Amino acid sequence: MLFSEAKFADFSERIHPMTVKELRQGLRARKFVVPFIAIHIVMVAACALEYFIVTDMASGSSTFAGADDNLIRYGLIYWGVAYFMMLFVIPATRFFDLQQEFSGRNAELLLLSGLSRWQIVRGKWVFSVALSLLVFVSILPYLFLRYFFGGFELVEHLMIGAALLLNNAVFCAMVIGASAYRNYLGRVSLILAAVFVLGSTMIPATIFAVVAIEKPGFWGGFASLLLFINLITAGGFFTILGLQLARVKLRTFEDPYDPAPGSQVVILYLFAPLLIGIPGIFLPMVGSIIAALFFTWIAINIDPPPKKGKRAFYAQH
Numbered sequence: 001m002l003f004s005e006a007k008f009a010d011f012s013e014r015i016h017p018m019t020v021k022e023l024r025q026g027l028r029a030r031k032f033v034v035p036f037i038a039i040h041i042v043m044v045a046a047c048a049l050e051y052f053i054v055t056d057m058a059s060g061s062s063t064f065a066g067a068d069d070n071l072i073r074y075g076l077i078y079w080g081v082a083y084f085m086m087l088f089v090i091p092a093t094r095f096f097d098l099q100q101e102f103s104g105r106n107a108e109l110l111l112l113s114g115l116s117r118w119q120i121v122r123g124k125w126v127f128s129v130a131l132s133l134l135v136f137v138s139i140l141p142y143l144f145l146r147y148f149f150g151g152f153e154l155v156e157h158l159m160i161g162a163a164l165l166l167n168n169a170v171f172c173a174m175v176i177g178a179s180a181y182r183n184y185l186g187r188v189s190l191i192l193a194a195v196f197v198l199g200s201t202m203i204p205a206t207i208f209a210v211v212a213i214e215k216p217g218f219w220g221g222f223a224s225l226l227l228f229i230n231l232i233t234a235g236g237f238f239t240i241l242g243l244q245l246a247r248v249k250l251r252t253f254e255d256p257y258d259p260a261p262g263s264q265v266v267i268l269y270l271f272a273p274l275l276i277g278i279p280g281i282f283l284p285m286v287g288s289i290i291a292a293l294f295f296t297w298i299a300i301n302i303d304p305p306p307k308k309g310k311r312a313f314y315a316q317h
Contacts, residue, residue, distance in 0.1 A: 016119065016122075016123055016126070017115070017123075018110070018115060018119055018120055018122070018123025018124070019123045019126045019127055019130075021123070022123055022124055022126075022127035023127055023130070031093040032093065032131060035085070035089050035090055035093060035135075036135060036138075038085075038089070039081075039085045039089070039135060039139065040138070040139070042081055042085070043078075043081055043082075043139050043142045044142075046077045046078055046080075046081045046142075047078070047142050047145060047146075049077055050077045050078065050146070053077075078142060078143060078146060079160055079164070082136075082139060082164060083164060083167075085135070086132055086135065086136065086164060086167075086168045087164075087167055087168060087171050087198065088171075090128075090131065090132055090135060090168070090172075091128070091168070091171045091172045091174075091175040092175070094124070094128055094172060094175045094176050094179055095175060095178075095179055095187065095191075096179060097124055097175075097176050097179040098124075098176065098179040098180040098246050098249065098250075099179060099180075099182065101120075102180075102182075102249075107120070107250055107253045108253050111250070111253055111254050116305065117247045117250040117251065117254060117305070118243075118247060120247075120250060121176065121177075121243045121246045121247050121250070122243065124176050124246075125169075125172060125173050125176055125239070125243055128172040128176065129165075129168070129169050129172060132165070132168045132169075132172065133165065136161070136164070136165060136168075143157065143161075155213065156210050156213065159206075159209060159210050159213065159224075159228070160206065160210060162228075163202075163206035163209070163210075163228075163231060166202070166231055166232065166235045167198055167202050167203065167206070167235070169235065169239055170194075170197075170198065170202060170235045170238045170239050170242070171194055171198060172242075173238070173239040173240075173241075173242030173243050174190070174191070174193075174194035174197070174238065174241075174242035174245075175191060175194065175242075176242060176243065176246050177190065177241075177242040177243060177244070177245025177246045177269075178190035178191050178194070178242075178245065179246070180245060180246040180248075180249035180250075181245075181249070190245070190266075190269070193269065193270055194238075194242070196273070197238055197272060197273055200273050200277075201234055201238075201273050201276070201277065202231065202234060202235065202238075205227050205230050205231050205234070206231065208227050209224045209227035209228050209231065210224075212224040212227060223285070226285040226286070226289075227285065229289055230280075230285055230288050230289055230292070233288070233289050233292035233293055233296070234276055234288065234292045236292070236296055237272065237276065237292045237293075237295055237296040237299065238272060240296055240299045240300055241265070241268060241269050241272060241299045242269075244265050244299055244300075244302065244303065245265055245266070245269060247303060248261065248262045248265050248303050249262070251303065254305075261302055261303055264302060265299075265302060265303070268295070268298070268299065268302070272295070275291060275295055276288050276291040276292045276295065278291075279291040
């Protein structure tokens with residue numbers, strides 16, 4: 001053997017224990033394997049459809065079913081399938097994530113092992129993002145195949161791909177946060193709120209950034225850069241807020257005598273688009289960046305951990 005089998009017998013110690021736990025459970029789970037196979041089946045069908053459209057347009061038709069050259073240039077079929085799978089199908093697999101920890105009292109064991117609430121929810125989120133990245137890398141060959149169809153714009157595709165990963169990270173965090181609530185209606189309502197957040201802030205900013213970069217001169221590139229910074233700061237805020245929804249629910253197992261500010265986090269969650277959108281009206285683009293950074297700080301500090309020494313006491317009583 002060229003390499004020792006023991007060398008690859010386990011994950012590296014550099015990876016956080018919570019992430020390793022999720023990887024061991026998730027990589028072999030049906031809720032990952034089935035969507036992973038499904039996305040490749042759908043992607044093959046999407047590429048075949050796009051090839052059929054290109055062939056039809058090359059025969060003399062300037063449009064196909066009302067679609068013009070932008071359908072080919074931006075790869076709307078490819079990215080439409082990729083966005084649907086990575087923003088809805090893959091995050092949907094996290095719908096029961098925290099409930100699995102609560103039902104078997106695994107949450108108490110994790111806290112007693114020395115993990116903090118942030119480490120627990122962050123480990124689950126890192127696992128979700130890692131699996132999404134694995135899926136994204138696996139479908140990249142279909143994007144490169146589009147080069148042979150013509151009209152391939154590298155910079156625009158790179159921006160769309162980066163925005164897809166960012167939107168996926170945000171939505172995974174929000175679904176993990178919603179999974180902490182036992183009531184199905186409450187969970188669905190929070191996920192619908194997350195869809196509204198993406199539909200009103202993240203996805204439009206992605207489209208505007210891609211369109212702005214095509215404008216000639218300095219201002220086109222500058223506007224695109226500011227919009228992309230808006231995406232990053234807003235994405236960070238929504239991600240922290242989604243994970244905070246899960247973190248406040250874990251407070252019951254860490255310190256039952258000092259309830260977490262769950263209602264404040266939910267209110268902040270529901271009004272998040274307005275909180276960072278209204279400043280952007282008065283200070284276009286820059287205002288949203290400042291507001292996102294400010295409310296990210298609030299989201300991180302809205303639920304401080306118990307004082308030193310209390311955590312172990314409450315976990316044992």
